Amino acid sequence: MAIRSGLLSSSPGQLPGSAEFNGTHLVLSGAWTLAQYSSLSQLISTIQQKAPPEFTPDLSQLGRVDTAGASLLVKLVGARALLMALNSSGLADEQKALINAVASAMENDEFCPPKINPILAFLGTIGQKVTSVSRLMWLLSGFIGETLSSLFYILPRPSRWRVTSFVAAVQDTGLNALPIVALLTFLVGAVIAFLGATVLQDFGATIYTVNLVAFSFLREFGVLLAAILLAGRTASSFTAHIGAMKVNEELDAIRTLGLNPVELLVLPRVLAMMVSLPALTFIGMISGMVGGAVVCAITLDIPPSQFIAIVERDIALKHFLVGLGKAPIFAFLIAVIGCLEGFKVAGSAQSVGEHTTSSVVQSIFMVILLDSIAALFFMEMGW
Template identity: 55%
Template sequence: MPDVAENRFVSRSPDNPTQLVIRGDWVLGHYAELRQLTKRLRNDDTPYDQADLQHIGKLDTAGGQLLTELLGSELMQTLADDADALPAERRVLLARIAASLDSEAPPPSQQGALFELLGNVGKHTVALYDHVRTLLGFAGLTLAGMAGGLLRPATWRVTSIVAQIEQIALNAVAIVALLTFMVGAVIAFLGATVLSDFGATIYTVDLIAFSFLREFAVLLTAILMAGRTASAFTAQIGSMKANEEIDAIRTLGLNPLHILVIPRVIAMIVSLPALTFIGMLSGMFGGAVVCSLALDISPTMFLTILQQNVAVQHFYLGMAKAPLFAFLIAIIGCMEGFKVSGSAESVGEHTTSAVVQSIFVVILMDALAALFFMEMNW
């Protein structure tokens, strides 16, 4: 270790080469010199595992931090615990500095971008696994609560369920009908444009019926409910969490799952199939209007073709997906509400997360259902 023996702050003990003798004033006035000395000694290869602090003159927080960086948090904590080495006030100061530096996050890794990328992939994979496990656990608790409620009709919260149905279904009828009507009209225009080149414009009716009965009605309604209702569930429960109202419910001996979650889930399971049915009718009506105006297919002919060429099983397949989508949307919205930490920012973050997750899960489940139906030749 060069210049240690001549340095006025640090030297090696003549009896023990691995012991440093600290002397002088370790204060803010000598910070620049002490900083360079500390950096030079930490880069030196000569080991040291002991230190003598009894010869220190003045000491303040800046000097204590540099001294802790030089000796390390573990050695400094050991020295601070030695009652004979230092006065009590210095032991407390150095112990707190050592604990503070020891709790700080480690410096960023100097590894390459590939290692950092793999690390981030691993972190996100673990986070995804934890999230899926939490979602499945929350869904299991909800199903268990609903099953228990079937055996105890007196615990049903009919008023809450009816109020939620009004907010979810009745207030959304207009927007669902308008949206599906316009999409039905667009599909009819596209079908007529493409099929006219083959002289098969009559099959535009089949295109509209198949697309809305099997896919578009339930998918558009579910996506609309994900943006409208899942966000509302998260915001409502999250605001209650932030205002400690959920803690008050638990204090009263009540279960927030039965009061806040189950009525919303049941209302969503009732509402989404009803809205899906309205979306089917409205979408086909929009297609029928375009067929009547642009393709000279009268409403009577439209209904006749619909009755002859489209089997009722397509209606059943579309409606069968609605309760599943409803359950997933309601579960995700309620779960994200319970994750709110307590601030308005947290409410906004989890509301956005609920919408994104709900739309993603709905589209994923719809794709899986389409593959399953295709393999089953339904």
């Protein structure tokens, strides 16, 4: 079997590169140069498909060879086999030196899959994650400090207050989110009441379903559901808005005008969230207990008047204050994280999407983490 590259690409006075199997010997002849690189590449693909499992290269009839042709020879027969065939090739010394240099270099560059220790790889992955979280917490702490310093600077200076931006942010974060928060907490309250009634029925204590619903929504679910909804709805909005401004270089224009972007963009949003989330938390508490009262009235024959009487008798005011007291802290963190991710946008639409997703994930994570810490603290304090 003889295969020859195209004549049009060969050098003047030189036969085109070819390859012929003679038993187990692959006889290579003709010119293997850059001018024939394309046709020689096709030649190599054809030979590799029809080559026997083992063969020996014969370089005795090889013509002119340059660096590109030598690399193709290495690709065809392998660096080690080519170096062994050079000894008995009878080629000129300069050809041997060129092929030897290319084959030796490509042999040293052959990829050897590294042996990966799974334990070290696992520990390395954990280290990378810890480093990433530490860097994120460092940036978040610095941004919180910058936000608080700007807030304390403008508080005694009413002329610098952004009342219009604040009111618009309250409408966006509070009033516009009111229907979805009320509906979701109503449905969750109904589900909790139904599950509580199903479990407590086996013990003949279905009356305590009222305590379960009221206790859970006043302390946890009211503020938690409202905060998670705002983290997904509002934090992403803050990130996308500020990120789009950075992509359009509006933040640079604000700084050029001598204005502070934190004072102009962050503080109105942070203060609006700290006003909106406590109000939404209160609405969520009421809606959740209304949902539980509806289920109790339908399935347990507990009228709303009895439901209210049980809540007034058995549920202390401290549970309401504990739930409501967590709302401003959650609101501050959600707003700060959303704004910080907006400032971290790199300048492309893809970066806006990535940081918007990151702000939602970070906000929800921080809300649940702080809520868990607060629950443990209040339990130890007996509140």
